[in-house]
Amino acid sequence: MSTLAVGIDIGGTGIKGALVDVSAGELASERVKVPTPEGGDPDAVLDAVAEMVDGLGEEASGLPVGVCFPAIVRHGRTLSAANVSDRWIGLEAEALFEKKLGRGIHFVNDADAAGVAEVRFGAARDTDGLVIMTTLGTGIGSAFLHDGVLIPNSELGHLEIDGTDAEHRASYAAKEREELDWPDWAARLQRFYGHVEYLFSPELLIVGGGVSKHHEEFLPLLDIQTPIVPAVLRNNAGILGAAWLAARH
Numbered sequence: 001m002s003t004l005a006v007g008i009d010i011g012g013t014g015i016k017g018a019l020v021d022v023s024a025g026e027l028a029s030e031r032v033k034v035p036t037p038e039g040g041d042p043d044a045v046l047d048a049v050a051e052m053v054d055g056l057g058e059e060a061s062g063l064p065v066g067v068c069f070p071a072i073v074r075h076g077r078t079l080s081a082a083n084v085s086d087r088w089i090g091l092e093a094e095a096l097f098e099k100k101l102g103r104g105i106h107f108v109n110d111a112d113a114a115g116v117a118e119v120r121f122g123a124a125r126d127t128d129g130l131v132i133m134t135t136l137g138t139g140i141g142s143a144f145l146h147d148g149v150l151i152p153n154s155e156l157g158h159l160e161i162d163g164t165d166a167e168h169r170a171s172y173a174a175k176e177r178e179e180l181d182w183p184d185w186a187a188r189l190q191r192f193y194g195h196v197e198y199l200f201s202p203e204l205l206i207v208g209g210g211v212s213k214h215h216e217e218f219l220p221l222l223d224i225q226t227p228i229v230p231a232v233l234r235n236n237a238g239i240l241g242a243a244w245l246a247a248r249h
Contacts, residue, residue, distance in 0.1 A: 011083070012082065016033045022244045066243045069107065069110055073093070076094030113240075114143060115241065123233075135209040172211045193222060201226075204227050208234075
């Protein structure tokens with residue numbers, strides 16, 4: 001397994017990348033961030049990622065590259081698109097990135113990459129059994145890991161609860177859209193996490209996304225049996241997880 005790898009995290013508003021020491025679970029270079037091209041068109045995103053990798057310098061040449069992306073990813077094909085162009089749906093995205101970068105890459109869903117990082121280096125390190133990572137943002141992303149092994153493409157944000165997708169009522173975007181206070185939002189999270197607990201009986205629940213830095217405002221309001229903790233890797237989780245997966249493969 002390579003010690004160094006490149007991690008790229010593509011989001012609806014920004015693209016982040018860095019060299020990663022995958023043995024230590026730490027960035028080995030400064031993190032670079034550029035805006036996601038307006039509309040998230042595939043050609044423009046590919047160009048931006050290629051420029052970013054080139055900008056990491058000679059040290060990145062020949063290293064494994066992991067790319068995480070806000071979509072269901074199956075056999076390198078993007079089957080959905082969140083906050084990027086619908087042109088991604090059905091694309092052989094992994095092959096397109098490999099052609100653009102001139103090397104093999106590992107392509108993975110963004111929440112799955114973050115979950116891998118939290119299990120390897122963060123809040124769930126050394127935790128056995130089923131760990132479920134959730135990201136509360138524009139929607140609700142999720143990642144399942146059992147004994148450290150990723151079970152890809154879970155979509156807990158689309159669980160139907162009270163007649164609608166869970167993320168429509170319980171995402172951080174819903175809190176902002178409806179101007180909910182912390183207790184009102186926590187009541188919706190209680191409904192969501194209680195349902196997840198009932199269905200899957202995990203050993204640990206991890207809550208990520210930018211709002212996790214305010215975890216003391218809402219996590220103590222939840223009444224579930226499963227330990228639930230904030231993510232610790234924050235904005236670097238996708239980069240670290242994508243790089244680790246690329247190095248491993």
